[in-house]
Amino acid sequence: MLAACLLPLGLLAGPGGAAASASQGEDPVRFTVALLNEVDSFNPFLGIEVESYEMWALTYDYLVDFSTDDLSLQPSLATDWESSDDGLEWRFTIRDDVTWSDGEPLTADDLAFTYGRVLGKGPEAATWKSWLAGVTDVEATDDTTLVMTLSRPNSVLPMVPIPIVPQHVWSDVTGEQMKSYAAEPTDGAPVVGSGPFRLVEGTAGGSTYRFEANPDYWNGAPHVDEVVFRVFKSEDPAVQALVKGEVDFVEGISALQVASLEGRDGVLAQNADTPGFDEISFNAGSVDLETGEPIGDPNPAVLDPDFRFALGLALDRQQLVDTVYQGAGRPGSTIVPPGYATFHWEPPAEDLSHDPERAAALLDEAGYTTGPDGMRTLPDGSPIGTLRLFARSDSATSTDVMAYFKEWLADLGIDSEVTTVESSKLTDIILAGEFDAFEWGWFVDADPTSMLSYMTCDQRGNWSDSWYCDEDYDALFEQQGSELDPEARAEQIHSMQEMLFRDAPYLVTAYNTTGQAVRSDRFACLLQQPAGTGQWIFQQGTHTYRSIRPADEAGDCDGSTGATEASEAGADEGVGTGVLVGMGGLAVLLAAGAAVLVVRRRASAEDRE
Amino acid sequence: MTLAASAEGVLAAPSGGRRARGGYGRYAGGKVLGSLGSLAFVLVVNFFLFRVLPGDPARTLGRGRFSSPEQLEAFSATYGLDEPLPRQFLTYLGNTLTGDLGVSLRYRVPVADLLLDRIGPTLLLVGTSTLLAAMIGMWLGTRAAWAHGQRFDRLSTGASLTLYSMPEWWLGLLLIATLAVGFGPVPGLFPTGGLHSVDVDPWSPGGVLDVARHLTLPVLTLTLAYLADYALIMRSSLLDELGSDYLTTARAKGLRDVAVRNRHAVPNALLPATTVLALNFGFVVAGAITVETVFSIPGLGLLATEALEIPDYWVLQGAFLVASVGVILANLLANLLYGVLDPRVRT
Numbered sequence: 001m002l003a004a005c006l007l008p009l010g011l012l013a014g015p016g017g018a019a020a021s022a023s024q025g026e027d028p029v030r031f032t033v034a035l036l037n038e039v040d041s042f043n044p045f046l047g048i049e050v051e052s053y054e055m056w057a058l059t060y061d062y063l064v065d066f067s068t069d070d071l072s073l074q075p076s077l078a079t080d081w082e083s084s085d086d087g088l089e090w091r092f093t094i095r096d097d098v099t100w101s102d103g104e105p106l107t108a109d110d111l112a113f114t115y116g117r118v119l120g121k122g123p124e125a126a127t128w129k130s131w132l133a134g135v136t137d138v139e140a141t142d143d144t145t146l147v148m149t150l151s152r153p154n155s156v157l158p159m160v161p162i163p164i165v166p167q168h169v170w171s172d173v174t175g176e177q178m179k180s181y182a183a184e185p186t187d188g189a190p191v192v193g194s195g196p197f198r199l200v201e202g203t204a205g206g207s208t209y210r211f212e213a214n215p216d217y218w219n220g221a222p223h224v225d226e227v228v229f230r231v232f233k234s235e236d237p238a239v240q241a242l243v244k245g246e247v248d249f250v251e252g253i254s255a256l257q258v259a260s261l262e263g264r265d266g267v268l269a270q271n272a273d274t275p276g277f278d279e280i281s282f283n284a285g286s287v288d289l290e291t292g293e294p295i296g297d298p299n300p301a302v303l304d305p306d307f308r309f310a311l312g313l314a315l316d317r318q319q320l321v322d323t324v325y326q327g328a329g330r331p332g333s334t335i336v337p338p339g340y341a342t343f344h345w346e347p348p349a350e351d352l353s354h355d356p357e358r359a360a361a362l363l364d365e366a367g368y369t370t371g372p373d374g375m376r377t378l379p380d381g382s383p384i385g386t387l388r389l390f391a392r393s394d395s396a397t398s399t400d401v402m403a404y405f406k407e408w409l410a411d412l413g414i415d416s417e418v419t420t421v422e423s424s425k426l427t428d429i430i431l432a433g434e435f436d437a438f439e440w441g442w443f444v445d446a447d448p449t450s451m452l453s454y455m456t457c458d459q460r461g462n463w464s465d466s467w468y469c470d471e472d473y474d475a476l477f478e479q480q481g482s483e484l485d486p487e488a489r490a491e492q493i494h495s496m497q498e499m500l501f502r503d504a505p506y507l508v509t510a511y512n513t514t515g516q517a518v519r520s521d522r523f524a525c526l527l528q529q530p531a532g533t534g535q536w537i538f539q540q541g542t543h544t545y546r547s548i549r550p551a552d553e554a555g556d557c558d559g560s561t562g563a564t565e566a567s568e569a570g571a572d573e574g575v576g577t578g579v580l581v582g583m584g585g586l587a588v589l590l591a592a593g594a595a596v597l598v599v600r601r602r603a604s605a606e607d608r609e
Numbered sequence: 610m611t612l613a614a615s616a617e618g619v620l621a622a623p624s625g626g627r628r629a630r631g632g633y634g635r636y637a638g639g640k641v642l643g644s645l646g647s648l649a650f651v652l653v654v655n656f657f658l659f660r661v662l663p664g665d666p667a668r669t670l671g672r673g674r675f676s677s678p679e680q681l682e683a684f685s686a687t688y689g690l691d692e693p694l695p696r697q698f699l700t701y702l703g704n705t706l707t708g709d710l711g712v713s714l715r716y717r718v719p720v721a722d723l724l725l726d727r728i729g730p731t732l733l734l735v736g737t738s739t740l741l742a743a744m745i746g747m748w749l750g751t752r753a754a755w756a757h758g759q760r761f762d763r764l765s766t767g768a769s770l771t772l773y774s775m776p777e778w779w780l781g782l783l784l785i786a787t788l789a790v791g792f793g794p795v796p797g798l799f800p801t802g803g804l805h806s807v808d809v810d811p812w813s814p815g816g817v818l819d820v821a822r823h824l825t826l827p828v829l830t831l832t833l834a835y836l837a838d839y840a841l842i843m844r845s846s847l848l849d850e851l852g853s854d855y856l857t858t859a860r861a862k863g864l865r866d867v868a869v870r871n872r873h874a875v876p877n878a879l880l881p882a883t884t885v886l887a888l889n890f891g892f893v894v895a896g897a898i899t900v901e902t903v904f905s906i907p908g909l910g911l912l913a914t915e916a917l918e919i920p921d922y923w924v925l926q927g928a929f930l931v932a933s934v935g936v937i938l939a940n941l942l943a944n945l946l947y948g949v950l951d952p953r954v955r956t
Contacts, residue, residue: 032807046717048670126683130676179687180717201808205716205723207907208807228807233902233911234778237785241801244790394918424664424918462678 028225029550031523033537034238034247035231041204042191043183044163045117045124050443050538051229052204057542058211058227059193060163063092063111066446066540068529068562070341076219077111077164078146087153087484092146098218100166101190101198108140113167115148115160122175128162130450133481153482155489159447161540166192196222196546207231223525223549239517242267248523251537253515255328266521266569271328271513272528272535275337278397278441278512280315280405282308284468284505286433289461296433301384301414306366308504313359314408317352321510324400328515332508334497335455336448339530342486343448345494347501360412376413387416390438392423398439401509405437430465440465441512446540452477452496455505468505514538524554524566531562636948636955644941651933656701659925662917666690666714669919688714701926710930711923715916720927723912728894728931730804731908734824734901735893738831743886746836750843750882755870757848765840773837781830781903788826799826802905827904831897835889842885847878880950884943891939895932 041047044056065076080093098106115138117124118131133156137149148157165183169192173181183191184203191199196217202209209229213222230247232238239257241247243264261269283298284305301307317331330338333352338344364370367379377383387409391402402418409416416436421429429435444451453459456477457469476496483489500506516536518526525547529539537544547557551566667684685691689700704711710720749769753762772780791797800823805811809819850856851874859869898910909928916924947954 030807040715041717043717048715121683123684123687126676126680126687129680180712180719182718204718205713205907205912206726207803207905210807230803230807231905231907232802233905236782237802237903237905240785240790244797244801246801422663422918424662424669424920427665427668428663458678462681463676 029223030226030228031224031249031545031548032228032230032247033249033251034241035229036233036235036238036252038205038207038231039202039209039229041182042199042202043178043181044165045122045127045178046181047204054538055199055209055229056163057195058197058545059191059195059199060165061098061106061194062163063160064158066529068527068534068539068541068543069531071339071446071530071540073159077106078158081158083153083157083484087155087482088150090148090150090157092148092158094144094146095218096144098194099216100168100192100194101214102166102169102192104166104168105143106164106166106194107143108146109143110167111146111164112138112140113171114162114164117170117178118162120175122178124178130453131156131160131162153484155481155483156447156449161445164194166194194218196542197227202229217546220546222546223553224523224545227545242517242519245519245522248519249517249537251514251516251535253517255326255513255515258328258515258517259326261517266519266567267517268520268564268567269515269517270536272516273330273337273339273530273533274443274512274514274535275339275446276441276443276512277332277335277337277508278401278439278510279332279335279506279508280401280437280439281466281506282437282504283433283435284308284466284503286467287460294433296435298433299385299387299436300378301368302387302436304366305503306362307368308507309502310359310362310366310368311409311412312504312507313351313353313355313362314412315405315507315509316354316408317509318354320401320404324397324404325510325512328513330511330513332510334501334508335442335444335451335506336493336497337444337511339534340444340446340448341530342490343493345497345501347498351501356408356411363412370413374413375415384414387414387436388434389416389418390426390429390435391418391420392426392438392440393420394423395439397512401439405439431461433467438465439509448493449481452480452493455496455500466505468500468503470499470503473499518564520551520564520567521569522551523548524551524564525549525557525560526564527560528562536564633948633955637945640941640944640948644937647937648934651930651937652702652705655926655929655933656698658929659920659922660694662920664918664920666919666921670714688712705926705930710927713916713924714921715919715924720923723924724909724927724931727907727909727912730906731894731897731901731910733820734827734906734908735831735897736890737824738828738835738897739886739889739893741828741832742835743839743882743889745832746839747843747879747882749836750840751847751870751875751878753840754844754847754851754878757851762844766844769837769840772833773841775834777830777834777897777899778903780833781827781900784826784830785903799823802903804906824906827900827906830903831900834900838885838889839882843878843882846881847874850874850878853877883946883950887939887943887946891936892932894935 035051037049037051039047039051039055040049041052042055042059044060047053047056061077063076063078065074066072067074077095077098078092079095081090083090092111094108094111100106115132115135118128119125119135119138132154134150134152134154135148136151139147139149141147182204185191185200190212196214196219197211198214200210200212207230211227213225215221232241235253235257238247238250239253239261242250242261255271258269258271261267282302283296285294285303286296286298287293288295321327321329321331331352333347334345336343336345338346363376368376368384371377371383375383389402389406392398399418399420406416406418426438426440430438442451442454454463455466455468456464456474458474460467460469473496476492476499480489480492480496483492514535518536526536527543527547528534528536529541529543547560547563549557554566557563666688667681667690670684682691689697692700701711708721710724712718713720713723716723746769749765753765756762785801789797789799789801800806804823805816805820809816811817811820856869856874859873895910897908898914900906901908901911909931913925913928916928
């Protein structure tokens, strides 16, 4: 009887229900991912959101790829490359077995065309030109050879993250049209690309994007038929959808959600390392860029590298990670995350440790001695006053970190005040130089050049947010930019990090993580990048999308090491958090209703008397 | 009767007939003129309001990208952000008046297209909820006032107050956790979010059903949240009428209780509730941001909130314009209706 009653309910639940197993019958095998943000453009020359980068990676190929293990360079469209001794000419060998999804062959001409557009003056340049710094000419000498001519060496090559678009489609798009060219399916025709998948449905800003597998992909056909992205506007419903089985993957969820999913059967959840960091940034010297005169009103103390370095020792990074990041993160050190093993420089442990006594001693040494009121003074004896710290209102992490920082400063005898503002407002404050310190963070590209550039003098008034400027640092930046010996270049990048660590315009607080979870009872063979700690999707490249397969066909994932395994089903059974929350909510509701009734009854009883 | 008279007034107005002076036509004309004035005001405010927002779109959109100062300038130039403000204002006025709402800085598509895509879901969601809430709420309020102090009154007032004080997002999450995910042996009945399933065309017969299924929980959430507004207003205004002499008269005539309520008391008590309803309809296009967020409904409210972060001037202007026009129209309609329902306001 009960079953009979439930049957129609089950039918009502429809295709979104758990019944839609990944590998049943002739339904396509569909891997559904919940995103927490929309794609802003499928046109790789226009979009800026990370979600868009992910879509381009599915659709297009790149000059080179990055390994899952350690992000080392791998061949992609280019199988081989060499540069002249002076670094002014690069020669790439392009694969000859790649076709566009409409059947046309992909040749070196397509690469020359794509880079050529970037080297022009249109919106394509605004997006990607920095990666081709020094490149004056790109030419396809034959179908499989691409030659780049440079005016000065560029050590970023060949790590150019520009998606290669088909010339025979995109050459029809004029510069003016490019400003709003969408690169979306039109009249039922999918977007032309050479990647492992092709976009068949979806528009930028929309809520669903559907990709079909490319069975002829040169690097191996994917094992799923479709990847579908669904946009959720908040975290909880996305997690509920995973639990219910409406989606197979969620990303960008909090450490709390990961913890709630971790014990659940049929679900695999992790806090994955992201290629970024959070920092407390100081005003290291805001100036009018034309006159060179100081602008804003930084406290004289924060202009002093010794003062800033000493404050770094007052930070308890481990406590920040444990409390603010709920354990989902790692204590930070420099602006190149440790995931980029070759480029990362690790400071001596004693300079990173939480050592308030040494901090106090260093401050005394630098002249910031304690006055009769217990507060520290400037070297000239005048009071330091109140340091103005800024936190971002859209980030709980930001406000919490600054609350701790204020306390640690107070322990050292330094008064401070935290103001919480919106990110956009903070940008204005930074440009005006009207701050002493703030909390923010960055993502770092696989090649650290962009991150390193933000600390150069040239970037003040642009992307530099600490106003840091140092000739020696700039000289090293120029040098590494044209250094062709990888080892020497890594060394120079280490030196730059060391300089920044000593001068401390940034106190890197933490390397953050992002929560990801997959229905492991339905899909297996997801790969982490970097191995062991990294993300399952949102990687450099499309490794997981090509490796993933239905749980019952997983086998040994073709011998991939570190791939996720299939697990027993069971996410649908038992009492989940959702139910507990729901029951709790109902109980509260009932209690509230009862309370209202009692109060009213009492009131009316009084009235009667 | 009144309706016929007013129609006559409207017709008479342009020719300056005898009834026009102080009549409905003059009243209506004044209201229309006032609305046009508001619209002009909105057009001007619309531009400057968003320009004083902190933030620079070129910087927000480019954060974390590898780019030089020249590239940043190129971006601003491409989208006309580097022109002097008065010039931008003139361009904006000219474009808006010719129906061109500009191109979104974030999505790089015409704002008009974006708004058109988003306005449907919003109207469907908020419109349906407002109607349902008004109907159920007014019915509850009437019954509660009529049964003043009795169990039904206590129960319905208590319940609507409880729902009224619950945050919408929490109510929404509660419904997702129970009705969408399912509990115990009961399977989840409704989707957790979105407007329609992946490969369903929302315009096909099956698609309409699919959309209805997706909208059930968000509409339920909003209806429950809006309900109290109408229930409480209807209840209190009917309570005000209850002591009136005309009701005693009606009863003395021997009319049945139901007739006294529905034919005499309720029509008189309807006015305040109508005002609230009309005003709320003005806000229908503005969307219900929290509910759109919880259920991932791609609506206008969500679009505008997200555009604030950039700030995406053209989207903000477009959304604000549409919302303002909605409110102005609803106000105008309410005013015109008031002139009909209550002739005293015409003077």
